[in-house]
Amino acid sequence: MTVLTLSNVRYTYPGRLPLEFPDCVLEAGDVAALVGPSGSGKSTLLMLIAGLLKMQTGRIEVAGQAVDTGKGAASDRQRGQSIGMVLQSFQLLPNMTILENLTVAQFLARRPPDRAVALSALAALGIAELAQELPGRLSRGQVQRAAIARAVVNRPALILADEPTSSLDDESADAALDLLIGEARRRGAALLIATHDGRVKAHVPNVVALAVRAAT
Secondary structure (H helix, E strand, O other), rough: EEEEEEEEEEEEEOOOOOOOOEEEEEEEEEEEEOOOOOOHHHHHHHHHHOOOOOOOEEEEEEEEOOOOHHHHHHHHHHHHHHHEEEEEOOOOOOOOOOHHHHHHHHHHHHOOOOOOHHHHHHHHOOOOOOOOOOOOOHHHHHHHHHHHHHHHHHOOOEEEEOOOOOOOHHHHHHHHHHHHHHHOOOOOEEEEEEOOOOHHHHHOOOEOOOOOOOOO
């Protein structure tokens, strides 16, 4: 099944040169690294795919549906059901337990909060015993596992990860990538990792390369 299609996608910030993105197709189970120098638009493209930025030119489809960049319940539901995101800062809600962070993700996707499903996602990543802990009481590695669990709890077709190995030592980076790729493949999701980290290439040979346009 085709999970992600990018066609003629382009985005321009005011006063800057346009960002032009290569056409790309990811099938279920594919893993790809989105690479490029600073300013090439890696994080921008992830936000466009997630519908968090309004696309100006081109077409993006996730699981056969055009990405909806609107606001409101329908757009939130589409994003929550089709796309899971692991952000560099993780962004778990600090005043909610790990389990509540997952059930909130279910609620935002307009799915009935299901503690059993959420606990199963945590168990798959080896942190079920931390379900009632607050994020601030966990190590960075544990928080990262919780963020991955939150990203996959709704069984999305596509997982987006933004710099998941940033600031990690080699051993921790390898472990984070193994977890992320393993969980995506176990669930049959396509995975797109935005990164500037050369270590990712050892795990992800499929590369989507971006470039910064020169001024003319």
